[in-house]
Amino acid sequence: MAGSWEKTACILCECNCGLEVQLGGEGGRHFTRIRGDKAHPASQGYACEKPHRLDYYQNGPDRVTSPLRRKPDGTFEEIDWDTAIREVAQRLSAVRDQHGGDTIFYYGGGGQGNHLPAAYSAATRRAMGSRYRSNALAQEKTGEFWVNGRLMGTAVRGDFEHCEVALFVGKNPWQSHSIPRARVTLKAIAKDPKRAMIVIDPRRTETAELADIHLQVKPGTDAWLLAALGAVLVEEDLIASRWLEEHVDDHEPVLAALGEVPISEYCERSGVPEALVREAARRIGKAESLAVFEDLGIQMNRHSTLSSYLNKLLWLLTGNFGKKGAQYVPAPLVSLAGGLEKIAGPSPKDKVTPVVGARVISGLVPCNVIADEILTDHPKRYRAMIVESANPAHSLADSRRMREALSTLDTLVVIDIAMTETARLADYVLPTPTQYEKAEATFFNFEFPENYFHLRHPLFDPPDGVLSEPEIHARLCEALGAYTEEDLAPLHEAAAQSREAFIPVFFGTVLTNPKLAPYAPVILYRTLGPRLPKGLEPGAVVWGLAHRFAAAYPDSLRRAGFEGKGFEAPERLFDAILESPSGIVYSVDGYDESWKRIKTAGGKFHAAIPELLDALGSLRTQEAGTGDDAFPFVLSAGERRSFTANTILRNPAWRKKDAQGSLRMSPNDAVQLGVTDGDRVRLTTKRASVEVPVEVSGMMQPGHVSLPNGLGLDHPDDGGERVQTGIAPNELTASEDRDWLAGTPWHKHVPARIEAVQ
Ligand SMILES: Nc1nc2c(c(=O)[nH]1)N[C@H]1C(S)=C(S)[C@@H](COP(=O)(O)OP(=O)(O)OC[C@H]3O[C@@H](n4cnc5c(=O)[nH]c(N)nc54)[C@H](O)[C@@H]3O)O[C@H]1N2
Numbered sequence: 099m100a101g102s103w104e105k106t107a108c109i110l111c112e113c114n115c116g117l118e119v120q121l122g123g124e125g126g127r128h129f130t131r132i133r134g135d136k137a138h139p140a141s142q143g144y145a146c147e148k149p150h151r152l153d154y155y156q157n158g159p160d161r162v163t164s165p166l167r168r169k170p171d172g173t174f175e176e177i178d179w180d181t182a183i184r185e186v187a188q189r190l191s192a193v194r195d196q197h198g199g200d201t202i203f204y205y206g207g208g209g210q211g212n213h214l215p216a217a218y219s220a221a222t223r224r225a226m227g228s229r230y231r232s233n234a235l236a237q238e239k240t241g242e243f244w245v246n247g248r249l250m251g252t253a254v255r256g257d258f259e260h261c262e263v264a265l266f267v268g269k270n271p272w273q274s275h276s277i278p279r280a281r282v283t284l285k286a287i288a289k290d291p292k293r294a295m296i297v298i299d300p301r302r303t304e305t306a307e308l309a310d311i312h313l314q315v316k317p318g319t320d321a322w323l324l325a326a327l328g329a330v331l332v333e334e335d336l337i338a339s340r341w342l343e344e345h346v347d348d349h350e351p352v353l354a355a356l357g358e359v360p361i362s363e364y365c366e367r368s369g370v371p372e373a374l375v376r377e378a379a380r381r382i383g384k385a386e387s388l389a390v391f392e393d394l395g396i397q398m399n400r401h402s403t404l405s406s407y408l409n410k411l412l413w414l415l416t417g418n419f420g421k422k423g424a425q426y427v428p429a430p431l432v433s434l435a436g437g438l439e440k441i442a443g444p445s446p447k448d449k450v451t452p453v454v455g456a457r458v459i460s461g462l463v464p465c466n467v468i469a470d471e472i473l474t475d476h477p478k479r480y481r482a483m484i485v486e487s488a489n490p491a492h493s494l495a496d497s498r499r500m501r502e503a504l505s506t507l508d509t510l511v512v513i514d515i516a517m518t519e520t521a522r523l524a525d526y527v528l529p530t531p532t533q534y535e536k537a538e539a540t541f542f543n544f545e546f547p548e549n550y551f552h553l554r555h556p557l558f559d560p561p562d563g564v565l566s567e568p569e570i571h572a573r574l575c576e577a578l579g580a581y582t583e584e585d586l587a588p589l590h591e592a593a594a595q596s597r598e599a600f601i602p603v604f605f606g607t608v609l610t611n612p613k614l615a616p617y618a619p620v621i622l623y624r625t626l627g628p629r630l631p632k633g634l635e636p637g638a639v640v641w642g643l644a645h646r647f648a649a650a651y652p653d654s655l656r657r658a659g660f661e662g663k664g665f666e667a668p669e670r671l672f673d674a675i676l677e678s679p680s681g682i683v684y685s686v687d688g689y690d691e692s693w694k695r696i697k698t699a700g701g702k703f704h705a706a707i708p709e710l711l712d713a714l715g716s717l718r719t720q721e722a723g724t725g726d727d728a729f730p731f732v733l734s735a736g737e738r739r740s741f742t743a744n745t746i747l748r749n750p751a752w753r754k755k756d757a758q759g760s761l762r763m764s765p766n767d768a769v770q771l772g773v774t775d776g777d778r779v780r781l782t783t784k785r786a787s788v789e790v791p792v793e794v795s796g797m798m799q800p801g802h803v804s805l806p807n808g809l810g811l812d813h814p815d816d817g818g819e820r821v822q823t824g825i826a827p828n829e830l831t832a833s834e835d836r837d838w839l840a841g842t843p844w845h846k847h848v849p850a851r852i853e854a855v856q
């Protein structure tokens with residue numbers, strides 16, 4: 099008899115495609131069948147190959163099911179939750195009282211499928227007086243965020259579904275997705291003779307295979323290529339002059355700077371024929387609409403912030419904003435980096451980190467300086483750290499140094515489902531249900547003109563011994579004395595009556611009370627949570643988000659069908675979220691809506707960014723290669739492939755292909771080194787030297803080699819022995835190799851040496 103299909107979502111990349119699953123197997127605790135959910139508003143039945151392996155997440159071998167405390171001999175002992183919460187609160191408040199809350203650092207808050215913890219952890223951070231935090235965005239997107247802030251004070255995305263020309267810069271959406279139904283959209287563009295795809299990537303990726311124009315740049319030379327592209331737009335008068343007059347404050351200095359770019363020389367430096375660069379620029383300049391996606395290929399590379407800027411100038415100079423098929427500003431249910439507003443406006447004063455003085459962008463400390471902020475005798479060094487739903491001992495640059503830093507801390511608390519590389523360094527491990535054992539959601543909601551939100555319902559009961567993140571944060575806040583039972587009494591009382599009664603009491607006693615407002619998320623969880631349908635308690639904070647959204651975007655909400663007097667619209671929205679296991683559309687906009695979301699003083703773009711125009715000028719005198727004869731290869735450490743998913747799936751058996759994660763290398767280099775598929779080579783960077791099997795691949799250009807991301811985890815084998823599979827990319831990277839402005843790492847540009855192994 100076939101089981102019933104339950105609705106959920108994939109958690110292996112930021113798309114969170116809707117899924118339908120059947121449960122069964124031992125104790126009914128396994129996924130037995132998985133398919134795309136046609137009712138999901140964004141994915142519409144689409145799913146790639148990876149979610150079929152999700153049982154490896156739900157039933158992973160490294161699961162932790164009791165709070166753990168480190169013993170003096172370094173091993174862990176199980177403790178009960180009361181002890182765990184009491185001791186963690188005691189140790190953190192001791193650090194706070196002695197050194198200041200600003201020495202308690204928070205890292206993480208959600209991976210690819212779970213962002214509710216981030217909302218709740220804000221309360222714990224405030225209860226500790228913590229001021230610094232970070233997450234993975236600060237090793238990929240902060241350079242782009244900074245440019246966005248300067249240009250228009252908000253984030254933009256490209257409308258790939260409707261664009262005439264799609265431009266992917268250091269982005270391989272065939273494998274990495276990031277846009278809904280990526281492969282369907284890519285194929286549709288490729289098939290339509292009136293549309294075109296342009297890819298900038300040193301590799302002949304799956305996406306590049308489908309492209310009309312592949313600018314196969316030399317690794318790390320995008321800044322020169324993007325400058326040349328912009329310069330051709332100016333030289334050949336392909337820019338939208340009247341549009342610029344109307345919408346941009348200061349485009350003249352930009353046009354002047356691009357006018358000085360030596361186009362032929364920069365094309366040559368980037369390794370792309372000038373004729374092809376001009377063809378791409380013309381295709382961009384003449385298109386009705388252009389959508390652009392830049393990603394790790396430039397963001398984790400030399401000149402990352404400069405490249406983001408030059409890249410954005412391509413759509414800005416051609417007027418590709420605020421119309422169908424171009425760039426848009428989505429209406430988010432929650433502002434993801436929490437601080438975009440802070441960096442908007444004409445003269446932002448960026449906050450800096452206490453030790454290194456690195457720019458804090460969108461509220462996030464650059465990941466590459468975290469170890470420097472710890473490994474010092476500076477009085478304001480980070481002394482304690484909470485890591486939640488992240489694995490920085492593996493995912494941040496310079497793993498060895500990161501491990502040293504984490505081990506030096508007075509207290510490290512890790513909140514995770516699994517015994518990760520980071521958890522093994524912790525003083526306390528606080529285990530949680532998996533994302534299929536509790537209600538979860540992500541805040542990666544960037545679609546347009548319709549935007550959607552999906553609160554997933556739990557599928558399994560959690561094992562005894564774990565607590566959900568909201569429960570952990572509420573208990574920590576309570577142990578830290580953030581609020582009392584007395585404070586909550588009127589809220590409990592109102593919630594018992596109705597949500598209608600709850601609204602004025604919550605607004606009146608919490609949001610307007612400076613003592614309680616900082617803890618609003620956990621207070622909602624404690625008071626409204628128990629009134630929600632069973633299993634959806636962690637969704638309590640979404641009620642607050644719904645109200646905030648209704649206040650900020652009433653028209654978008656109304657167009658999505660949520661109307662009413664007073665607080666009716668957000669209340670209906672929240673009900674709909676609770677009652678829609680496939681997710682719902684909560685925001686509908688016209689294309690011109692984006693114009694209203696530009697947050698600069700005069701509502702116009704600020705095109706001239708002096709720091710980056712200077713950086714553009716300095717390209718003239720810089721070297722394009724690795725500049726080091728000892729390391730003639732460029733290693734891209736962390737490529738997305740069919741069977742990679744950060745470190746979410748720890749059991750290597752989930753990989754149907756290439757379980758060891760081969761080093762991809764061009765046929766030319768393989769001949770030079772005398773190696774062929776499966777042969778082992780020694781790969782050396784300034785940090786480490788490892789042995790790895792080779793895959794000879796026509797995707798690669800000579801001099802460029804590439805390792806997958808997410809490998810090098812260790813996990814117990816059948817005999818319980820821990821074995822490591824593949825290479826952990828950040829054993830090979832160095833934290834000092836980072837962008838001068840945003841501090842983003844150069845993971846895609848690691849100078850390396852390769853020798854054949856006999
Ligand atoms: N399968 C799979 N999908 C994923 C993930 C996963 O782990 N596995 N992770 C998700 C996450 S967290 C993210 S952030 C996204 C990332 O998504 P992407 O950024 O698309 O992923 P990458 O493969 O890391 O890098 C993209 C491309 O950059 C290219 N590149 C390397 N060097 C250069 C260069 O010098 N210039 C240019 N222009 N390109 C260069 C690489 O060849 C690669 O094709 O993927 C998401 N999707």
Ligand SMILES: Nc1nc2c(c(=O)[nH]1)N[C@H]1C(S)=C(S)[C@@H](COP(=O)(O)OP(=O)(O)OC[C@H]3O[C@@H](n4cnc5c(=O)[nH]c(N)nc54)[C@H](O)[C@@H]3O)O[C@H]1N2
Nearest residue numbers: 209234487488489493513514515533735736744745827845
């Ligand atoms: N060299 C190199 N390094 C890279 C990259 C690269 O391309 N090259 N890519 C970078 C990028 S773009 C990213 S996004 C990062 C990703 O790196 P991280 O931000 O560290 O995230 P993940 O590896 O996804 O780890 C997610 C963690 O969440 C845990 N988890 C899963 N479900 C739950 C849950 O419900 N609750 C809790 N509390 N925990 C849960 C998992 O066990 C895992 O430990 O890696 C980065 N590191």
Ligand code: SF4
Nearest residue numbers: 108110111114115146
């Ligand atoms: S595209 Fe991403 S979210 Fe969708 S099924 Fe594939 S891995 Fe999962």
Ligand SMILES: [Mo]
Nearest residue numbers: 234235238744
């Ligand atoms: Mo990422």
